[in-house]
Amino acid sequence: xxxxxxxxxxxxLMATLGTVPAVxxxxxxIIARKTLRVAVPTDYPPFGSVGTDMQPRGMDIDxxxxxxxxxxxxxxxxxxxxxxxxxxxxxxxxxLTISSLGKTEERAKVIDFSIAYSPFFDAVFGKKExxxxxxxxxxxxxxxxxxxxxxxxxxxxxxxxxEVKRFEDNNSTIAAFMSGQVEMFASGTPxxxxxxxxxxxxxxxxxxxxxxxxxxxGVVKGETRLLDKVNEIIREAKANGEIxxxxxxxxxxxxxxxxx
Numbered sequence: 001x002x003x004x005x006x007x008x009x010x011x012x013l014m015a016t017l018g019t020v021p022a023v024x025x026x027x028x029x030i031i032a033r034k035t036l037r038v039a040v041p042t043d044y045p046p047f048g049s050v051g052t053d054m055q056p057r058g059m060d061i062d063x064x065x066x067x068x069x070x071x072x073x074x075x076x077x078x079x080x081x082x083x084x085x086x087x088x089x090x091x092x093x094x095x096l097t098i099s100s101l102g103k104t105e106e107r108a109k110v111i112d113f114s115i116a117y118s119p120f121f122d123a124v125f126g127k128k129e130x131x132x133x134x135x136x137x138x139x140x141x142x143x144x145x146x147x148x149x150x151x152x153x154x155x156x157x158x159x160x161x162x163e164v165k166r167f168e169d170n171n172s173t174i175a176a177f178m179s180g181q182v183e184m185f186a187s188g189t190p191x192x193x194x195x196x197x198x199x200x201x202x203x204x205x206x207x208x209x210x211x212x213x214x215x216x217x218g219v220v221k222g223e224t225r226l227l228d229k230v231n232e233i234i235r236e237a238k239a240n241g242e243i244x245x246x247x248x249x250x251x252x253x254x255x256x257x258x259x260x
Contacts, residue, residue, distance in 0.1 A: 026223040030095055034073050038064040039080040039088045039097040039218075046190050046250040047100040047118075047215075059250035060098045063117050063217075066242065067096070070233045086111060089218050096230070097218035112221055114230045116214035116258040117243060119251065122151045124159075124207045125192045126177070126184030132207040138162040144176035144185040151186035154210040186210065193252035206253040214258055 030036050040060050041048035048058040056077050068075035078094050085099040089111055100120060103113045124132065124143060132138060139161035145152045147166040155164050165182050167173045174195065177185040184207060196204055217234070219227045237243045238258070247255035 025225055026095055026220060027226040027229055030071065030073060030226070035076050036064075036068045036071060036073050036096065037076045037078055037094045038068075039078050039085050039094040039099055040064055041081070041085075041099045042079040043081065044100060046193050059118055059246055060100060060215075062246050062250070064096070064098045066237060066246075067098075067217075067230060067233050070236075071229070086218060089220060092220075095220075095226070098215075099218075100215050101218050102213045103216050107218075110221060112219045112223070112227050114217035114219060114227060115234055115260045116216050117234050117237075117255075118215040118247060119189070119209075119212055119253075119255050119258065120215050121212040122154055122186065122188055122210040123192070123253075124155075124184050124186050124210065125204055126207050127203045128205055135159045135208065136161075138184075138208070141184055142182040144173045144182040146170050146173045146187075149186075151188075151210060155186055158210060189251045189253065193250060196252045204252075 040056060041058070042050050042056050044058075046058050047060045048056060051057040056079070061077065064077060065075050078088065080088050080094075080097070080099055082099070085097050085101065086107060088094045089097045097111075098117075100118075101107075101113075102120065107113075124138065126132075130137075135158045138159040140163060142163045142165060143155060143159075144165045144167055145155055147168055152164070152166065155162060165176060167176060170187070170191065173185055173187065174191070176182045189206070192204065192206070196202060217230050219230060234243070238255075243258075244254040244256075247253065
């Protein structure tokens with residue numbers, strides 16, 4: 001009992017003198033070890049894949065490296081799959097998860113989320129002309145889409161007067177546009193970005209977004225200082241155009257306005 005009293009008195013004295021040692025947190029640990037461990041995809045281009053040089057590449061990889069650079073530490077990329085990307089974070093195997101991670105109520109119960117760093121959207125793509133500013137502008141336009149896809153349902157709901165041509169697979173949907181059978185096509189942004197990379201001179205642009213579910217950095221629950229620092233880095237990258245540049249490189253279009 002006496003020992004407990006003496007210990008409590010010592011802690012009280014240290015607090016009075018301002019000498020109680022600070023409790024280490026995730027940000028302190030990262031800086032101390034000089035390494036940021038980030039869960040990333042390597043099987044989901046263009047967010048993460050393995051290049052011909054056998055090195056990870058993609059939007060998520062570049063964002064991970066950006067955060068590491070701003071923290072002044074080395075980045076250790078930890079390949080994950082969709083089912084284990086949150087579990088790796090929770091179990092302490094990684095400090096962050098940057099893996100095209102969408103925010104849901106269920107996930108928010110077990111991890112914290114940064115502000116959004118990347119769009120993830122389905123859209124209608126086509127040549128620069130004619131311009132499309134709203135869904136009504138798609139009326140009468142021929143648009144190819146893969147039957148039964150999310151884009152198929154979105155076109156049905158948002159542009160019911162478009163002339164939708166349905167195909168049985170993604171390759172046929174894209175081929176219809178490339179061969180001039182249709183004016184536009186509906187697909188995920190990663191598909192359009194891949195087409196543009198293979199055909200850099202192709203007249204192709206994003207016409208209008210059908211659905212957007214942005215990507216966020218996953219952070220261990222309660223690691224407020226690390227979360228604040230990640231948000232600070234992302235906000236700066238948004239302001240100086242770096243996020244838009246990365247989005248154009250990997251997704252084929254600027255990130256635009258992203259939710260906080």
